[in-house]
Amino acid sequence: MTTEFFGLVAGLFSYRQVNPMCGRFALFSLPSTLARRFGTDTIPGMEARYNIAPSQSIFIIRTEGDRRRFATAHWGLIPFWAKDARIGYSMINARAETVAEKPAFRTSFKQRRCLIPADGFYEWQALPGAKTKQPWFISLRNREPMAFAGLWERWNSPEGRAVESCSIIVTAANNLMQPIHERMPVILAPDDWNIWLAPHLSNADRLLDLLQPYPDEEMTAWPVSTKVNSPKNDSEECIEASA
Structure with missing residues (x-):
């Protein structure tokens, strides 16, 4: 995968509006913290990101052999059978209710599951009488x-390039999220990580049982500046509480 190719894809998937589900998140913990948390090797050179947007390259965690390892993937899953990479823009999220049957996701759901690490995510709340969310x-x-529940896929372009891409699974909002948005990413509890990553587990019912709203009492939320609306803004200011 070349830098030029990802630049082309980013142009095709230019992020023009806030996605109606999970369309932005942040990952800014130290590499050593992430290695401890997820039981992986430390990744040298990992930089803090405060406004990660679709079409960008993001970190995923998957099982390779008997170990969890970090990898990078394009955010916007491109099914292996796709003729055009542009399909990936509409595949940044997979609905928990249909992920096991939808043609774009069902093979990855059975065979290529991953964790997507994040320190938090953004959602936009519609306010009565306000033009801006x-x-x-x-x-x-x-x-x-x-750890978001994720899927990954490997796609070969017509030019023979191998592109790895991913999607975040979303589910119904918990009580904390409901006043903000009706959907939220599936956050997996640490005790469920090994089950989700198990390469030979394909029991759909067992996997679907994991795709539940996270306990709201274990989460917190605060309003932030509309600076996050533009993916060009990628600094700690994006997560600071607004006045």
């Missing part, structure tokens, strides 16, 4: 990095 940042109450 209010962005919120949502994190775990203990401020530990969280």
